[in-house]
Amino acid sequence: MFLREVRIENKHLNTRQYPFSIPVIRNLESLTLNQPVTFFVGENGSGKSTLMEAIADKCGFNTAGGGRNNYYEIDAQTSALAHYVRLSWLPKVTNGFFLRAESFYHFASYLDTLDGGTGPYGGTSLHEQSHGEAFLSLFTNRFNKKAIYLLDEPEAALSPSRQFTLLRIIYDLTETGECQFIIATHSPILLGFPNATILSFDDEKIEEVRYEETDHYRLTKYFLNNRERFLEELFSDEE
Numbered sequence: 529m530f531l532r533e534v535r536i537e538n539k540h541l542n543t544r545q546y547p548f549s550i551p552v553i554r555n556l557e558s559l560t561l562n563q564p565v566t567f568f569v570g571e572n573g574s575g576k577s578t579l580m581e582a583i584a585d586k587c588g589f590n591t592a593g594g595g596r597n598n599y600y601e602i603d604a605q606t607s608a609l610a611h612y613v614r615l616s617w618l619p620k621v622t623n624g625f626f627l628r629a630e631s632f633y634h635f636a637s638y639l640d641t642l643d644g645g646t647g648p649y650g651g652t653s654l655h656e657q658s659h660g661e662a663f664l665s666l667f668t669n670r671f672n673k674k675a676i677y678l679l680d681e682p683e684a685a686l687s688p689s690r691q692f693t694l695l696r697i698i699y700d701l702t703e704t705g706e707c708q709f710i711i712a713t714h715s716p717i718l719l720g721f722p723n724a725t726i727l728s729f730d731d732e733k734i735e736e737v738r739y740e741e742t743d744h745y746r747l748t749k750y751f752l753n754n755r756e757r758f759l760e761e762l763f764s765d766e767e
């Protein structure tokens with residue numbers, strides 16, 4: 529554990545302006561982190577990426593994705609929230625990585641400009657690997673201990689079985705307490721990681737929920753157990 533608390537300070541009151549137009553961000557005072565793995569869950573647009581990006585910015589990571597020393601040009605991504613965020617560390621780490629599924633392509637391009645992109649990523653440019661293979665190459669070759677990893681929807685490129693591989697990687701890195709992950713996800717598989725804190729961004733505030741209480745678990749379980757009935761209801765004309 530390294531990052532213990534995220535505080536929002538000196539919010540301005542113009543609630544029509546992003547990021548304080550987002551109810552969860554407007555209502556957030558402080559967030560305590562007490563497990564090596566924390567998940568952000570919630571509906572699309574509830575503010576998960578906004579908070580994650582601000583934390584990445586305050587960690588000194590490239591907000592387009594990457595670590596501290598990864599400087600590359602893509603459409604400017606400045607975090608509107610970072611200015612208001614204070615992080616409390618014990619102890620402080622500077623190692624780590626921010627993974628954004630949506631801009632991973634640009635990060636891979638940047639690596640290609642360094643040393644043909646083949647150095648630490650399994651001997652092949654990330655562009656010559658499939659999206660999911662490239663993600664996993666990054667996880668297996670770049671992730672190591674004494675670091676904090678911020679992952680925004682890492683499941684985007686991963687098959688279910690590769691999501692299990694990622695769970696194993698996270699398990700190996702966190703079992704001695706020397707790594708911390710904050711993961712925004714919609715994946716009921718990733719959310720099943722044991723002893724993680726799950727923070728829901730629904731209902732206009734951040735609240736800890738149990739795995740079995742998440743929509744991800746409940747809807748997926750209901751769908752798998754009642755697929756025909758579920759689809760009949762979904763496609764019926766009745767409101």
Ligand SMILES: Nc1ncnc2c1ncn2[C@@H]1O[C@H](COP(=O)(O)OP(=O)(O)OP(=O)(O)O)[C@@H](O)[C@H]1O
Nearest residue numbers: 546550570571572573574575576577578579712729
């Ligand atoms: N740069 C921006 N300027 C203005 N509004 C923004 C900006 N970025 C995001 N928003 C808005 O803020 C809200 C929260 O977006 P955010 O990306 O944080 O949601 P999210 O919970 O990560 O959603 P998802 O699960 O779809 O990734 C959305 O309504 C979005 O349109």
